[in-house]
Amino acid sequence: MADSQISLVHGSEDLYTSMGNQLEEILRNCTLKKGTFSRYILNTKTVIDGDRLKRETFGEKNESKPHKTILMVGETGTGKSTLINSIVNYMLGVQWENKIWCEIIETKENQPDSQTNTVTVYDVFVEKRQFSFTLIDTPGFANTDGIEKDANIAETLHELFRSKDGVPEIDAVCLVVSAKMTRLTNFQQQIFDAVLSLFGVDVEKNIVVLITHAQNKPVNALKAIKASQVKCAKTPKGKPVHFCFDNSHCEEFQDDDEDDEEETDSAEKNHKYKELWVKNEKTMKDFFAFLNNATSINVKLTEHVLRKRKQLTASITNLKDRITLIELRKTELKQTKAALEKCEKEKKNKNDFECEVEEPYKEKVPVPSRRWLLGKKATCCRVCKENCHYPGCWWVRDLRWCSVMSDGKCTVCTGKCKYTEHVKEGKMYVLKTRKVKKTIKDLKKKYEVESGEKMSLKRRLENEIKMYEREKNKLVDDSYQYIISLEEIALNPTAVSTLQHLDFLIEKMKETKDNKREQKFQELKKKN
Incomplete structure (x- = not known):
């Protein structure tokens, strides 16, 4: 630390006279660099x-x-x-x-x-x-x-x-x-x-x-x-x-x-x-x-924008994962359907039917070290088996105060589950696929459930593919609505955290053939 003699380094003994008491204090007590x-x-x-x-x-x-x-x-x-x-x-x-x-x-x-x-x-x-x-x-x-x-x-x-x-x-x-x-x-x-x-x-x-x-x-x-x-x-x-x-x-x-x-x-x-x-x-x-x-601007609206943005951004990230899972399931069904059609075309005995398909599944793994700059812990739903907030609120211990929670319930996961059904730890869910063999017995067990009408396995597969397509379209629509909500409240609705998903959403919006909404996404991308 500098002593009182520092004030005289320029040979001016009355240097203090032009300064206030606070500057005098600085000259006496702060570190000097000549x-x-x-x-x-x-x-x-x-x-x-x-x-x-x-x-x-x-x-x-x-x-x-x-x-x-x-x-x-x-x-x-x-x-x-x-x-x-x-x-x-x-x-x-x-x-x-x-x-x-x-x-x-x-x-x-x-x-x-x-x-x-x-x-x-x-x-x-x-x-x-x-x-x-x-x-x-x-x-x-x-x-x-x-x-x-x-x-x-x-x-x-x-x-x-x-x-x-x-x-x-x-x-x-x-x-x-x-x-x-x-x-x-x-x-x-x-x-x-x-x-x-x-x-x-x-x-x-x-x-x-x-x-x-x-x-x-x-x-x-x-x-x-x-x-x-x-x-x-x-x-x-x-x-x-x-x-x-x-x-x-x-x-x-x-x-x-x-x-x-x-x-x-x-x-x-x-x-x-x-x-x-x-x-x-x-x-x-x-x-x-x-x-x-x-x-002066009260940051209450800013805090609201931040909380809302994090909820919507987390939802978009979650929806992207769910859309990807649906597409993987559709691929699995299409592979099964193609194998059945081939079996019928070749007039083989269905009891001997067997095919190999790519089956999607979720696995909880440690947060990769390359992502530790974002955060080492993720908030996940144990019921839905989904990632709800990553990077999460690093300062939160009690998950009811996590930004994606509202009135004690998650705003992100499919089931909108209670905060008590969530866990914050150094692991997160990832989507993977594995090769599995399916027989006619497996398909009958899954699809030939007693109902009011007799339906072929092929028809049931087709219906499930259509169901997943409708579900995917709804998720794409939800993503659109989330970004529009951000546009209404935020000074700049497309932060980098949102922009990183825009290309994916534009591609999926094209598949829905909604040209107007696709154009809206394109305009948001051009602005940034």
Whole structure:
């Protein structure tokens, strides 16, 4: 830890006179990193330190002050961490003349591409400001882990929004992009879609774009945002509400070779960086003016959207498995029927009939290690023998509180069974097939049940195939209705978790020959 002499590193004994008490505290007690500026790593108090969610506080909470909450979203490499530090410095009232730089997220040389691996919540309480704020930093994801990390972030934010001591309101959702961008990459689109799909339609006016590395007017970046049709607040002229920052001067804060520079070069650099500081400060004022005027969004609707999305996404995943099982059963019946027809055609004795078919069955196996990033446990129904929620609610022990449960019953499995019929463990059901031999005796035992009319085995097989086809069509229709339900409540109905099933559903909708609904799925796919 630094001692009180650290405050004099620039030879200014009256440095404190231009600062508030909180900055004095920082200079006395926070860790110092020397460089062009004196960098101080803020002492934060860790409240939550989990694998997926961390929460840290800085300063003393004042219940009488208004509170603002910001959610930051951005691809790896956009300068999101540096931007967060800039916000903290502005809140602390750090001036250029102070020659210091405070970091709530420590920047390190040769740091990995993504410094943030968890959702991290920073609660910042500043004496000099009229309000305190909470900043939610999401991982710079989608460059390596894609869908798996999207699901983890959704789960973590859901827990944050629904917990008693979580986040009750959101004032701004900030989409962070670089001015160097000419179009949104698939990764960026995936990031924004994944996060925006968590919210209800009421949050659109609170979404703004923060553009980093903006040395000049970011014309191309703005065109890219507009072309991507990302949901965000708009100006009266229909342009995305955005704020431009250039924190390139922060890259020099770690440089300790200042003494080796020519005096002229150092003076020019100092002048350039001061201009950047002043420019950023003005933009920060504009951004905080937006925050002050923004209407806070109660996350109750967001929590409802998250819960509903998880129920519907889990249902779509479950329906996909059930549709696949039906198709496997139809294949088995068709193989049996073809063998019977061949027997009849060749006029063989039916008592000697025997055929080999692919019989589908379910087996419960350990969750594959390749899927552990999603979660190591699945919630399954022991009665229906179906996977009801994977990845499941990792924080839930009592399954009545699982997101797919409603009024104590599962919203996903075929029988809509009670939560007590479910188990959460490191195993899940998988569909498999095996070769089995069937004889005429086996078929008679299954199909020649006494009924009002005599029906041939072949006819009974045909009827069962038709029954499975009707059941499959109903499941495809259910999937369609679920996605339409999401479209009605969510800002972005097609998150990656839903999109991964769209190709499958489009294929099945084609088989039902419902061109209108197939077209609807195609349109949703094109939007993303």
